[in-house]
Amino acid sequence: MTTTSTTIVATTKTASVPIISAENIRKVYPTPDGGEHCVLDGVSVDLREGEIVALLGKSGSGKSTLLRCIAGLAAPTSGVVRYRGERLRAANPGVGMVFQTFALMPWLTVQQNVELGLEAHGVTPAERRERALRAIDLIGLDGYESAYPRELSGGMRQRVGFARALVVEPDALLMDEPFSALDVLTSENLRSELLRLWAGSDMPTQAVLIVTHNIEEAIQLADRVLVLSSNPGRVKAEINIRLPRPRDRRSPEFERHVDDVYGILTGHAPEGVAIPAQGRLSPAPTHADTRIPHASVSGMSGLVQIVHARGGQAGLADLAEELLFEVDDLLPLVDFAVLLRLLEVRGASVRVTDEGREYARSDILAAKEMFARLVRERVPLVKTICTALAAVPDGKLRRNFFVDLLRRSFSEEEANVQLDIAIGWGRHGELFEYDADTRQLALDVGGHAAMSAVARGRTGLRVDRVRPDEILAAEEGSARAQPRSSQRRFHRSSSRSIGEGFAGRADLRVGSGRPDSRLRSLAPRRAAANMRTNPATPSTTVRAPLLMTTPRTRTTRPNRNSSRLRHTLRRR
Amino acid sequence: MAMTRMLPVRATLRRPRLRWVDLVVGGAILVVLGLVLRVGQDMDVPFVPSNVGPTISTDPGNIPFYAACSLLRMFVALAASLVFTFIYATVAARSKRAEKAMIPVLDILQSVPVLGFLSITVTAFIALFPGSALGLECASIFAIFTAMAWNMAFAFYYSLRSQPKPLDEAGRLMRLTRWQRFWKLDVPSGMVPLIWNGMLSFGGAWFFLAASETISVLNHQYALPGIGSYVATASSEKQLGKIAIAICVMVVMVVGVNFLFWRPLVAWAEKFRIEDSVAADVPRSVVFDVVRRSSVPSLMARPWRPVGRWLDRATRVFGVTTASVTPEAETKRRGDAVFDFVIVALVAVGVWRALDYVHDTVGLGEFVHAFWLGALTFGRVVIVLIFSTLVWVPIGVWIGMNPRVSRIAQPVVQVFASFPANFVFPIVVAVLIATGISLNWGSILLMALGAQYYVLFNVIAGASTIPNDLREAATLFRLSRWQKWRRLVIPAIFPSYVTGGITASGGAWNASIVAEVVTYGTTLTAAGIGAYIAEATATGNFPDILVGLVVMSVYVVVVNRLFWRRLYKLAQGRYSL
Structure with missing residues (x-):
């Protein structure tokens, strides 16, 4: 590259x-x-x-x-x-700034967008035009002056973003994740362009x-x-x-x-x-308000299995590169696995613990039971919820009780996200359930009965109160932290195509970290994001089992590109 | 698809629960009402224009002139609404302190029946332009304005508040001047909701046009030249044929304005859509395509360019757009508290004075009587809604789920929805008189004429957006007809139905003022709060007007808050597709 x-x-x-x-x-x-x-x-x-x-x-x-x-x-x-x-x-x-989402005015052409900053400075129209054209030239956009941003690809749009930031000849250029909404090749290309400009004399920026x-x-x-x-x-x-x-x-x-x-x-x-010294240690995870990572159970399980499949040890950088994950995608999963002590971190690599090995080897049911035990023992928030629910006579508490608890240390939004993640984990472990209609958490008294029923060959017992989009939400623990974009809503609605009414009671067991075709059919895009092999780019081959997770970038940012890119490459 | 975007009240319901601010604001509006009434009471007939008669000529040859007058009123009101929207919404979105009062005011103004205020505004405007018809014109335009402005202001306010953060940051970092910020960022980013809501409000405003051109106030009836007055006069003269002509002209006007004005605007506004991807079904307009291909746009733009440059320079004095980046100071917070206290105190005193006024004149017992009449009208509104639901939901679903039918039916329904129902009132009343049905029941039909289409219109929109794979799944699972309705159709259309229901109930309350007192040769009256207000207006009984308006507003606001908003929340939380 x-x-x-x-x-x-x-x-x-x-x-x-x-x-x-x-x-x-x-x-x-x-x-x-x-x-x-x-x-x-x-x-x-x-x-x-x-x-x-x-x-x-x-x-x-x-x-x-x-x-x-x-x-x-x-x-x-x-x-x-x-x-x-x-x-x-x-x-x-x-300063000039380049934005992750480009922040171009959709109603202005490329040239008008670039000129806007100069207009604000009161530059005359003639000079404005000349300087804008020069900036457009510099960034390799000549010929696109009269195009509207929506007609351009992501990479081209970000070039406009660069031209707009540079045309006012700023002292410093600030960039907010400027390449993260672009696909791999385009961002690589833009990065080298940036370095070319930086090395040359055309860039006025210091x-x-x-x-x-x-x-x-x-x-x-x-x-x-x-x-x-x-x-x-x-x-x-x-x-x-x-x-x-x-x-x-x-x-x-x-x-x-x-x-x-x-x-x-x-x-x-x-x-x-x-x-x-201040940054070294995170506080010991004993309090309910210790922040839990925005990670899904299936993503974490997938990671443990991948590491296990590679002989029990893997470098984080290698994992990230192969899975096309960025830090925000991979580290929450690592944190979660470490929190459960299924993985341990050694320098820049992770190793499967003995428990992790056992977890990776066990079948769905055993893995689930083990997960339930670990998450209850080792995740303070989940433990708090279980204890609180067990302490009340009917085993039920309103959601707000826990949100209020969490609000002492988190913002309102984050408190809800934290609780949603914990609910997702608790549901997976069948420790407690959550009724979205009454907004109540309840101790899962039928948990064990359900498990033995599963063992007898019957399936899908504990999902009758769960709506498909809630499953998705729990799966996308990390994604909940982001405001819902319209794109995300679209995905949620598409995920409901299996139907709330008629399929709600069908077999929708929450993923256990194994390839689960039922879950994949629930979320088609996830299947797309999990395209396994990629013959065209050797560095992106994933040898490990299918990883059931959706990296945050792919759901909440305008970045569908990495999966789309892999589609394209595959076709060729 | 396109229709779901244009549901008017959708954004306006996304507001917080009833808080003390709302009570204060409600009180404040009541005080202003009382004050205006007080002033109006001292006025006397002399400065009322003598050249405006109680009726106009019903010669069909005058119809083109009348139609032009009515159209002009509509567009003047639209322009006024636009100016109001820009100022009001921008101030509300930019100033925290102003927002606290301005948004609840807008909320309540939108819920209360506009027609009830007509009497008050007519009095005020006549006082402004004594001895000239301009006061009446202004009052009529103001009535139309009130039908458009609140909705548009809300739409623009919400677009300002939900402006993408990166665009806002980019604008601030580029140090755009305030004017540049408004003109290059705020207005374009709000263009789509502004135009869609403008179009809808315009459709709804025809009703108010027809109702406001002829008005009885202070024992006088005034008829301004216009298509609405034409119908009113023809109705009192029992000329069904002329009414039919007016109805045809009205249909042509509704369709024509839509075709020549709104469709092109909507197609043009696509350019301002924020989402970067292009929508699946882009609104098209033949007129727009023709105009765009001609050299008219560039010819029109040329003389404006120097104006734009001049504006750009002239507005530089207003400074650069910045949200203050200094943390909130303690003094400012204390200032807020003082501000709040003063407002609350003023309102409290005002409310007390207003009640005192009612007590001194008609007695507070009048409220009891008015609440009983309100209950009667409320019952009618409920019946209208139940019947609209039973009749139009199945039909709407059928239309919406058949793409071929809905392609034909949708524009037709759109015309029906914006066609002013009061134009067909005389025909219905003629039937009522002939059959001897009491207006107490007949008024339900009249109210339904205006309100029902909102249900149909929204249900069609909802049904047409049911994803195809859900419908296929329902077929595959061999769901029975009832199961399919219960599990798929009703949940899927629920949000749009609620939107339609809210609009329809608002429409029905407004219609009650013109539907409970009708004239076709003779005048029929039903018992209800609408008739109460209409009669009080006609005789200039100010305490009664005040009581009637307060009672009706209380009904509408309470029902909205207790019933519709809950349904809406449920729709948003559980049934949004």
Whole structure:
């Protein structure tokens, strides 16, 4: 996947004066309960002339919030952002920004979009036109001046985004996951274009700050990588990348950096990487308000099985690459498996524990029973729910009881997401059930009876109160964190094509991490996302069993591309 | 598909539960009403224009002129609604403090029967333009305006609030001026809902046009030249033939405006759709295609370009668009508290004064009487809804599930839905008189004439969006007819049915004011709150008007909150496809 351009030389721009400095940024959102939810805690970043800095972190690390503080779009609760020494009180005058979703005005043509920023500065129409055309040229879009964004592909749209950001000749270019909505090849192409511009003299910009959750992207582009921890976001580590450009992803140095970052993100820092004391340890998982990862049971089970199938050990970077997962997709699954102690993290690789081996080997029913036991013992929130339900006479509690509990430490939205995930897990383990109509959680007294019934050959007992879209929701634990986009609604509705009324009682056993054709028929797109092999690109071959999960990117971002891409490649 | 987008009240129901703000706002509106009435009471007949008679000529040769007058009123009202929408919605969306009051005001204004306010506004406008017909014109236009503005303002407000965050951020980071922000971002991003809601409101407004051109107020009847007055006069003269002509002209107007004005606009607005993908069935318009291919657009645009440049420069003084990025200060919060307290205190005093006024004049016991009359009208509204449901739901489902039928039926239903029902009232009343049926029952039929189509219209829309695979599954499972209805059809159409039901019930309440007192040669009156308001208006009995309006508003708002909103929530939560 190396770039086509071979003339790129290592950057000659030298790091010196800070253009933007953010000092001790803290960002707190009030929770509805009167408490506080801290997104960023004491983060300091300098952006100096001549450098590319990458902000890397899992979801919930506040990296996008930090970028918005630096852009002057959001105000930090405390701390100061300065541009060229001057304190920001409104939008940062010296930056251009490239957005993940492009943020082009659909009603303006390419040229009008690019001109808009100049118009705001009061540039005359003639000069506007000239500068816009130059920027469009620079970014390789000539010929598309009069096209509307909707007529362009994602990659082309993002080029317009670049042209629009660069046309005002900003001091610094801020990029918010600019490539994550694009397919693999297009993003690779755009990244190398960016580096070409950066190395050349045409780009007026002095520095680049890029937010990403793609580790390789960060290491490929940046001179410095800042790794943020999650909840609250803090700078966990700072890595200087001194490799010459273009950087070869296969080189041992590159791979070592990737492994280092994985180690840092999973909390097992390699030697030689400085980690501030505050970011090192996450609190022991004993309290009900300990955050649980946004992961689905089937995704986690699939991961354990994949690792088991590869001899019990696998490098995280390799897994991510082969599954086409990014950090946000893979790490929640890892966290979940680690929480249940089915996997353990060693540096940048994971290993199956003894229990994990047993789990991977057992059949559906046994795996389910084991899951029930582990999730009850080791996930504080699930344990709390079970205890609370057992403590009341009829074994029933309203949903709001638990939401209120969680709201002490989470935002309203996140509290609901956390509870939904726990409900998904508890349902899978048949520990408790949830009735969406009455909004009540109830102890699953029939759980054992149901299991023995399954053992006798009857199926699908505990799903009569579950609607298909709820199953999906539980499966997409991580996706719940995102606001529902229209696209997502579409998917949900398509998933209901099996029918609420008539098929509700049919055999819809929740996936157990094995290839389950019934579940796949429930969610056709998932089957598409799980296309197993890919002859055209050797690096994306998945040898392991089908992984029953939907990475967040594929459901909530405008990124259907990776699966679509694989379709296309396959056809050829 | 296209029709689900245009359901008018959908967005307007997405609001929070009844809070104390709503009570305050309700009270505030009551106070304003009382004040206007108080002022109106002191007025006397002299400054009423003498050149506006109680009837107009029913010579069919005048019809083109009347039609043009009516059309002009509609478009003036539309323009006024647009200006109102831009200002009101923008202020409400940008200022937190203003939003707290402005949105509940809009909410309640939308729920209360507009026609009841006609008497008050007529009085006020006559006072503004003494001795000229302009006051009456304004009152008529204002009545039409009230039928359009709230809906459009809501639509635009919601589009501002739901503006994609990246676009907002991009605009702020580019440091667009306030005007650029409004013109290049806010208006385009709200264009689609604005036009769809404008089209629907325009359709509903024909009813108010017909009702507001002839009005009895302060013991005087005024008829402005217009197609509505033509029907009213012909009706009092018992000329069914002329009414039939007017109905035909009306149909031509409804269809013509739709074809020449709204369809092209809707097709044009596709350009402003935010979703990047192109919709499956893009609205098309022959007129739009023709206009676009001609050189008219560029010719029209040329003289505006310097104006645009000038505006761009001139509005620079308003500064750059920024949401304040400084954290909320303590003083500001204290300011909010003071603001709230002052408003609440003012409203409380006002409400007390208004009640005192009623107490001094007709006595508070009048409320009891009015509530009883309200119950009668409420009963009629319920019957209208039940019958519309029983009749139109099966038919709507049948039409919606047959693509071929719905392609033909949908435009027809659309015309029916926007056709002002009060145009056919005289014909129905003639039948009632001939058969001797009491208007107490007959008014139900009259109310249904206007309201029922909303149910049909929405059910068709809902049924046509049932996914094909669900229907195939139902067939494969060999569900019986009843099972199919219970498990598939009813859940699938439920959200659109609720939307239709809300609109229909609102329409029925409004219609009661013109349906409980009707004239066809002789005047028939039914017992009900609509007749109560209409009679109080005609005789200029201000305390009664106040009582009647308050009672009707209470009925509508309470039923909406207690019944429809719950159904709507259920529809959203469980049955949204």
